[in-house]
Amino acid sequence: MLEQAVLNLSSDDTTLSRKQVAMRERESELLDIACGIVAREGFAQLNMDKVAAASPYSKGTIYNHFNSKEDLFAALAIQALGKKIPLFKRALDFEGTSREKLIAMHTGMHLFSKLSPILAMCALVSRTPAVTEKSAPERLEKLNALEELVVSFGDKFIELGQRSGDLTLAPGITSDSIVFANWAMAFGTSSLVNNATQSSCVSRQLSTNIVLQNLNFLLDGMHWAPLSCDFDYQKTWERAEKDLYGKEIALLESQS
Template sequence: MSTTPTMARKERERAAREELILEQARRMLAESGYLDLNLDELARRVEYSKGTLYQHFSSKEDLVMAIAVRGLQARAGLFERALGFRGANTRECVQAISVAAGQFCHAFPDYFEVETLVKLSSFALRASELRRNQLGLAVGRGFRCVQGIVQAALHLGDLPAHAHLAPERIAFALASVSVGSEIMGRLPELRLLAGIDNLAAVVRENQSLLLDGCGWKPLRSEYDMAAVDRRIRAEVFPEASWLDV
């Protein structure tokens, strides 16, 4: 069936309405947190009925998961930008992904918090199948960027083959170290105990420790990481003002 001008206009209006709802809900989450996210108040702020909200989102959890999808898509977009960096080797290429991950946390701190929230099993149970599928696609989009660099490193010999670790497992380990360090580093008490005053730098140090442990050449001690950071910022992420270069 062909799309008529009227249908196309209605689709645009629906998309614009959904974007308005998502943006206002994101702001409310940042202001007050999940427990105080009230759909009646959200409806008042966007000037639509509560019933209209449910035309777009099946539940409060579905709405929050939709916000998480936006964040994951933003991160994947940054990862895809990082793939454009002309690294001298795959270790430099994965460093560009590291900068992309840091830029995401710096530019979208509230999205990172929402992403952490939707990892709870209750969200998956109460969100729609459509939203769960969107979440999976967004996660996969970013993961494949990292996995592709791992596969290239194995092919070129920058990364020695590990009989017990497939490329996707190495990519998963890198993601786990990155996200886990970010989550734990947001606890003020733990930062104090660990003597952390620059979380972004520590997250990247942890990534380097993992890469060195896997034998990914060149090792951290064998090249100028700061010089590569300067090139990454100049070529790909000029907005990364947090990067200490």
């Protein structure tokens, strides 16, 4: 079921009409323009007038794609999830223990947050009441479906840990709580590293792999074997970068 969902997500445009393909391409172009505005001015300054002014399209055309700026935020979140999910699939196929596969997933998430910091933040922005109340229902339905798919990937990593005997859940701890803890740790750490470098708390850690460090704190606390004192997970991180995310690393290097 998970594999079929990923296959559906990555299907090509061969079943779409020429008009539908053009609509999809135009929407992607408008989302890129919106990202540029947010990068320069911040989320609070994004509005439909600015998107229209920065694009070759009329405001009416833009409203054919998005019914409000809030709907635009939801569309950005959908785009973000669509780009993250293939990274998770690669991590599941990574050669290694269940914990190494999970670390490979976090490697991909961190690279995504560095490559697309605006899209990475949309996971939070798109879930505020101001956005969900004004987004198109069909947009929210797609966003919810993609979020469920992401959560199912998280469940899969936990299942692999339990099946292999690397992870035994303590009484009162559920798969849901571990999936949330992983997401909160990854999102929070990457957000701080990418956006709060002037903070002394962050700057003191920039010479270390702070994402992996925090992840090891979390997984060691769950007694997810092998523990970090018994295994070099920095080598796992580097192997994931090389074997799974070479394209993303090359893009980052081209931007520096």
